[in-house]
Amino acid sequence: MSNDRVTSTPFTKGLGFFVLLGIALLIILGIFVSPADVNQGESVRIMYAHVPGAWLAYLAFVMTAVSSAAYLWKRTRSLTWDRIAGASAEVGVLFMGISLVTGSLWGRLTWGTYWTWDARLTTTAFLFVTYIGYLAVRGLGGTHQQRARRSAVLALLAVLEIPLVHFSVELWNTLHQEASVAGRGTDVEMNGLMLFTLFLGVVVFTLMYVWLVLHRQRSLMLEDMLEDSGLDSALSERRAEATQAGR
Amino acid sequence: MSTVSHGHDPATLEPVVDLCDAVAVLGSFPALAGATMTVLRGEIVLLSGPNGAGKTTLLRLCAGLVALERGRGRVLGVDLSIDRESVRHRVGMIGHSNGLYGDLTVTENVRFWGRTVGASESEIDLAVSRMGLDGRLAHLSVSRLSAGQRRRTALAGLVARRAELWLLDEPHAGLDAAGRDELDSVLKMAATAGATVIVASHELERASKLATRQVEVIAGQVRKVVGL
Amino acid sequence: MSSAGQQRFTGTTVIGTARLIAAKDLRVELRSRVLLNQVLPFALIVMVMFAFALDSDAVLERVAPGLVWLAALFSALIMVSRSFAVETADGALDQLRSAGVPAMGIFIGKMMALMAQLVVLVTLLIIAAVVLYRAELSWAGSVLLVTTGLTATCGLAAVGTLYGGLAAGAKGRETLLPLLLLPVVAPVLIGATRATESAFGTRGVSTSQGWPWLGLLAVFAVLFSVSGAVAFGPLLDD
Numbered sequence: 001m002s003n004d005r006v007t008s009t010p011f012t013k014g015l016g017f018f019v020l021l022g023i024a025l026l027i028i029l030g031i032f033v034s035p036a037d038v039n040q041g042e043s044v045r046i047m048y049a050h051v052p053g054a055w056l057a058y059l060a061f062v063m064t065a066v067s068s069a070a071y072l073w074k075r076t077r078s079l080t081w082d083r084i085a086g087a088s089a090e091v092g093v094l095f096m097g098i099s100l101v102t103g104s105l106w107g108r109l110t111w112g113t114y115w116t117w118d119a120r121l122t123t124t125a126f127l128f129v130t131y132i133g134y135l136a137v138r139g140l141g142g143t144h145q146q147r148a149r150r151s152a153v154l155a156l157l158a159v160l161e162i163p164l165v166h167f168s169v170e171l172w173n174t175l176h177q178e179a180s181v182a183g184r185g186t187d188v189e190m191n192g193l194m195l196f197t198l199f200l201g202v203v204v205f206t207l208m209y210v211w212l213v214l215h216r217q218r219s220l221m222l223e224d225m226l227e228d229s230g231l232d233s234a235l236s237e238r239r240a241e242a243t244q245a246g247r
Numbered sequence: 248m249s250t251v252s253h254g255h256d257p258a259t260l261e262p263v264v265d266l267c268d269a270v271a272v273l274g275s276f277p278a279l280a281g282a283t284m285t286v287l288r289g290e291i292v293l294l295s296g297p298n299g300a301g302k303t304t305l306l307r308l309c310a311g312l313v314a315l316e317r318g319r320g321r322v323l324g325v326d327l328s329i330d331r332e333s334v335r336h337r338v339g340m341i342g343h344s345n346g347l348y349g350d351l352t353v354t355e356n357v358r359f360w361g362r363t364v365g366a367s368e369s370e371i372d373l374a375v376s377r378m379g380l381d382g383r384l385a386h387l388s389v390s391r392l393s394a395g396q397r398r399r400t401a402l403a404g405l406v407a408r409r410a411e412l413w414l415l416d417e418p419h420a421g422l423d424a425a426g427r428d429e430l431d432s433v434l435k436m437a438a439t440a441g442a443t444v445i446v447a448s449h450e451l452e453r454a455s456k457l458a459t460r461q462v463e464v465i466a467g468q469v470r471k472v473v474g475l
Numbered sequence: 476m477s478s479a480g481q482q483r484f485t486g487t488t489v490i491g492t493a494r495l496i497a498a499k500d501l502r503v504e505l506r507s508r509v510l511l512n513q514v515l516p517f518a519l520i521v522m523v524m525f526a527f528a529l530d531s532d533a534v535l536e537r538v539a540p541g542l543v544w545l546a547a548l549f550s551a552l553i554m555v556s557r558s559f560a561v562e563t564a565d566g567a568l569d570q571l572r573s574a575g576v577p578a579m580g581i582f583i584g585k586m587m588a589l590m591a592q593l594v595v596l597v598t599l600l601i602i603a604a605v606v607l608y609r610a611e612l613s614w615a616g617s618v619l620l621v622t623t624g625l626t627a628t629c630g631l632a633a634v635g636t637l638y639g640g641l642a643a644g645a646k647g648r649e650t651l652l653p654l655l656l657l658p659v660v661a662p663v664l665i666g667a668t669r670a671t672e673s674a675f676g677t678r679g680v681s682t683s684q685g686w687p688w689l690g691l692l693a694v695f696a697v698l699f700s701v702s703g704a705v706a707f708g709p710l711l712d713d
Contacts, residue, residue: 129658136654141645157706164698241465340573351502408574
């Protein structure tokens, strides 16, 4: 019984152990072992957190969209999909925030500016705000089914919105008179160790994503269960109440 | 006199509402824990019972707005467990709000609700006059009406959209004595015109004068049926 | 029974419902005059405030197209809120749902009424830009501008109605709606602003350069009209 009330399983415990190990290794490789870049100098080390963070954020939102579609499709309808969508979006917003901050710091060091109106960057910012709105809608209340349907429709609308935003920003940029700063002084000549560190970062972050979503999904389930608890007791209580009143 | 011709229609012989051990759940709470009730055409049934007894949920179940979890339920010959969408437009439910547009006049509101089911202009005029809303009131905007007149307009909307079953949740709330008398006469009129009415109310004395039958709801179940 | 039943409910078709809802919304506006007495003056004062903030005729002339569409977006937010406040003030939206009125018809109707009001708004804003910001308009530019205005307002009305319906039942919808809506309408802002720049000839952009932007606006309008018509039912029903 008490086992139902925790969010960890032997699998997530093992996974968590590997994630910790991986993060330690990533820190050692990224900060101490790997060399500075020829063009970017030491600032290239930000990439080892920034690139995996951005990858994870996009992965999270793809997962949210896929789970939302799975919820809306009648044959696979289950609140589990809804909770995965929600958990994934939460993790995605967190990592998108991190990658926006690290990205602008890196930009300041490399380009001398925190922000550039590059299509990828702008789309990312829009995605960030869109999913903050998505999380706000999830918190609106109502029944679980209501929440699930509303947020699933919203997540699918975001799938329409994001490519349109990206496309329009790209169009807007091509007409821009000023040349974009992106692409200047950004050539990274990665050697084997640097590439390996980056690759390790992506793998570690992906495992961390899986670990976070599994836990968050289960804690969301417990929240739902807490609201649902007493369903059986409520029914029998209510029936007993009626019998008493009937006498 | 027109009711004579209706008597030959086999549809009128079937109960308008026929619930058997119906269970309905709000979130996780069993608001209806096995309700059994039959209502015949032309009846005015009073639902009484304490707050939280499940009266509103019982009305919403009959309107096709809440799913039937367990048990059997038929409304106007439609099985609620199979298809609760198609019963909606034949049932009119007025809860705490009237569903009126304050900026439009009485006639415009009634016409709007009538048109949602494709009612003709003469049917709409008939609905307005049947509820005593023709004349001075007809062209007044709803925001300038009294609470009783608003409720009357909402009921005219039900007539216009040809609701066969009227479900009213605490319709006396917020009305003064004159408004209550007005409401009662309107409901009697509706019942004589062939509608079936179920009223949930705390105003037992008042409503029992109006109703043909009283049904007591306690803890999500129908406990007592009292003929009046 | 069945044949009589079918004949009885002919008013419940999608198109019929859409016309009914649109006519109702426009009539409500005609009576309450919220657009005329509140939204249009608000849009105008925003245009005046822009002039205070930017404080230069040359700059104003240059950014006039962008200001027109920014003011249009902010005013559109208010209009969407109003459009659904009318439905939720006395539970009419619940009543529509419980009366089995087709959701697609409700969406199209409310979208059409919103679009009609947005066209009035955008027309006024363009006149304001000509008067206040010295924007200039040729005949060829006018054709482009009218087409842009219609396509952009169609897209705005579609997303506005869709997200307005989503936020309609919720508490705190006034604050939620801008958060949901503004990121989505970014393509409209970009496309309509560029096309309007061409129509005004701002920064020496020729009229012919404006037409490709209409493609973006049209794609936006079609995508969100269709997805709105499909998604509105699931959003309203619970």
